[in-house]
Amino acid sequence: MCYNPPTMLLEHLSLANFRNYARLELDMPHNVGLLVGENGQGKSNLLEAIYYLATTRSYRASNDRELINWLATNEPLPHARLVAKVHRQGGAVQLELTLLGQPERPSDEAPTDEDGLNGRLSLFQPPTASLQKKIRVNGVPKRAIDVIGQVNVVMFGPQDLDLVSGAPALRRRYLDATLCQTNRRYVRVLQRYNRVVTQRNHLLRRINAGHAHPEELAYWDDELITLGSQIIANRREALSLLDGMARDINGQLTDGQEHLHIAYRCSIETGDDIAAGFRDALARYRARDIQAGMSLLGPHRDDLAFLVDGVDMRIYGSRGQQRTVALSLKFAEARYMCGVVGEEPILLLDDIMSELDTNRRRWVLQAIEGGGQVIITATDVDAYSPQFLDRTVVMHVRAGIIEQIGIAH
Structure with a gap:
């Protein structure tokens, strides 16, 4: 997408109690990775985790508590932990984000927006009640405002029609x-x-x-x-x-x-x-x-x-x-x-092919070839040519477990 720029690489992703991932240690493909699986298995959750680490906010959840695995919410100290090891032109960056909560209590209070800032859409959200967000960059505690831009990501998904x-x-x-x-x-x-x-x-x-x-x-x-x-x-x-x-x-x-x-x-x-x-x-x-x-x-x-x-x-x-x-x-x-x-940002493409015609699909595949790191989700591989799949790491996702089934040549 740029003329022969350096590429930032997400080399390893570690998740604990994030969405439906109880535990995950995943070495990421350096070029194109294709996550394949039925709906509801965790493909979009993985993209959300990467986006969350880069921006400290979810593009789907209105409340950070939703990100903690539901089984962990019954623990004495509910928590989720996300770690990314990223290679950049200036050196290695490790991002670590931990959500610590208290056992959830029912509440009848509805969120308000007295200031007209559309709080749930604001880039800077206040911490969720009884939920702490702890962030480290290369082991050093940081504020959310200091993390944004450490890793650059571009996310495209069905919600972007909005x-x-x-x-x-x-x-x-x-x-x-x-x-x-x-x-x-x-x-x-x-x-x-x-x-x-x-x-x-x-x-x-x-x-x-x-x-x-x-x-x-x-x-x-x-x-x-x-x-x-x-x-x-x-x-x-x-x-x-x-x-x-x-x-x-x-x-x-x-x-x-x-x-x-x-x-x-x-x-x-x-x-x-x-x-x-x-x-x-x-x-x-x-x-x-x-x-x-x-x-x-x-x-x-x-x-x-x-x-x-x-x-x-x-x-x-x-x-x-x-x-x-x-x-x-x-x-x-x-x-x-x-x-x-x-540097090329990391491109996250959630179910991108599902509503594109043949010409637009061809354009997308040509655009991402030879570029930076790209992670794509799909329910099947039918929209991808054998030549494209030969150069792609294909990973099967089922119930929060990822298995590599194809390796790029």
Whole structure:
């Protein structure tokens, strides 16, 4: 996907009490690995474990407790442990993540989203109640914010159709996750920005209730503008690159019949001076924010639009078009990461062939050949040519147990 770059390699994966894996020690193939098995056997769980180690969050679970093997939840100290040994251009990296919990207690409390940040979709989730997350990098204790970017992964799965057809929060989270893996400063700015939004919203509710004065917003407005302007600028810069890459890939997937454009839809009108536009918008809509008790403008309210020949794919795209757009975006993300960090990311492809036609399947197989490390899941090998399988490590997955049944030549 990049021109002859170094490749980061996940060399070994160790799991204990993660999902349906009670114990797993697995040497990973250095090129392409194909996980084959019936539904519900643990193929997607393995990809989720790799993604979780790289980003410290799951792309499927709304609660980290769901990641602990259900048999372990009855133990006095429920826990799950994940370890990855990765080779990078700068040297070896070992990531270790342990979830420690208490025996689960029933609760009638529903999660809330008073701050409008779509908490379950936020890149930075607070620890689950009575669950500790302990992280080490090369044996040294680290915070989650320090782990993101140590290993770069790109995940494509059935849920990614929602990037095109789903809620704006999904698209914001996707773009933020991509930037966080490649820009350590962005991670910290985003985290600070989310805290500022929370504090400002708390003050807005106090003002609305008559317990504070609107002039007290000045400090939080300045912080919102400073941090939010950086986020918008970084997103636009990244998207300008992703847009060109995705357009090229989408053209290849559609034989040049469709032309994709990804547009950044900002909640504020900004010209070259983002901060000035942001400040003007906050002043004009202050009364509305106070009435709502919520910050209604800023990058936490922005969106992406996927346009094919000018047509919005979220509203008017067929399922096949939306899947092609999502596929184009994900392979563009891999190119983007490679260009920024100088190494091929690890590509995780969950059931990628199930809804692709013959031409798109052929394109995918050509795209991953000769690239970096790729882990694919499938219920069978029918979609793969004998020539491809000859160069692939095939592993059978059944009830959380993996058996290697084919070795790449």
